[in-house]
Amino acid sequence: MSGKLPEAPAPWPVRRSRALLAPRLREAATRAARRLQGQKEAACAAYPQGEAMRRRAVEAKRRALRRLDALLAQLTERVEARGGHVVRARWPEDVARYVLEVARRRGARRIVKSKSMTTEEVELNAHLEAAGLEVRETDLGEYIVQLAGERPAHILVPAAHKSRADVRRLFAREAERTGETPPAGESPEELTAFARRRLRQEFLEAEIGITGGNFLVAETGTLVLITNEGNGRMVTSLPPVHIAVVGIEKVVATWEELADLIQQPPLSGVGQRLTSYVSLLSGPRRPDELDGPEEFHLILLDNGRSELLGTDFEDVLRCIRCGACLNVCPVFRAVGGGHAYGSVYSGPVGVVLTPLLAGLESAPELPESLCSMCHACGEACPMEIDLPGHILRLRRQEAARGLEPRGFATALALWARLWSTLAGFLLSARLGRLGQGLWRREGRLTGGPGPLSAWFVGRDMAPLAPESFHEWWRRRGGAR
């Protein structure tokens, strides 16, 4: 709990160098991504009927985006009819302002949170802590990265980069701060027992619980939360106030549509048909109910989303944050996960979503440097979002606005001219083989002449083979 306002992410060259110099992060990201991808493949192969459901889920989201305003109006009316409060937050500051108003009115100081990408997107914790509130993440992975003062490494596995020894050290430090008994060892049982003891106390003491939301059902005004740890239930039922911060695009019309959608995040993300806990929340506690909050507030976050409606990028609003595109992305693995992206959204979805929400000028490196155009993300996305197409569109916008690194456009133009004729291609390959020794370091090519050097900023490549295929073919007497 730093008590500071959010800091801007480190500049791209710094993040890039850190990523390239952190082999442990790379290994952890690769291990987590491969495991999740393998689980998804096995689950989908064992469940072929899921494909029809997936297609219906895509259509449900398409329909919902076409009548978003009407669905949000219906949702608002239903939530308010049950005694809840609904507000629209145009910008991140609006979310923090509203939460602080509620906290002041209730005299609240302690807040518990369940995992929520939207609150990370608006950097809510930093705003609340700067105002003197105590905020505690209660998802185990988020709790670990919060204690470490870091950002999540993966949408689904925030602490994928932490070893058991790291976690034990963090918990021992926390135990010292709170006067608790530290974990005796570093087995999963000992570590989770410490977290459970510590977090139980936080749940009981908190005056406000904050969550995100996976879906909203307009016909009944219901907030849907899917979790695997059960902390979401504690956050929404123990504190007297529950505030949910949810993107406007999360609304669907009916329960029937929800039935198709609810399976998609766990199936595509971790290969589970359903998460362990599904919470369906429709307002504050009623007089005949035993538990639940006295107040329920739903903050509908826009933050640039409504501007995507009706554009080429509208399908990005179908994203269900399943993480499947991260798990297949070779660049995500190579840069060691989420930290290199400088934003809460990482992997291919982050490469597209961050510039769309925060402005291309604020993150031109994402589409330009953090994609190898392999198209694996487009194939993996259960919601059929055209991620590779969007990355190309963003690159075109960058070129049109002059946001690419200096010399990059000249290098590409030169390359295109050389390789548009066979003679140019053969000549450049020959010159490349002759001159590449000048830029060879530890078996890799790390630079090039003139404007070509721009391409090598943050990249390297395998050296050219001593003999081209054409030469090898001719030497063997092959026909032309």
Ligand code: SF4
């Ligand atoms: S873009 Fe597609 S694959 Fe990636 S997180 Fe969103 S829904 Fe999942």
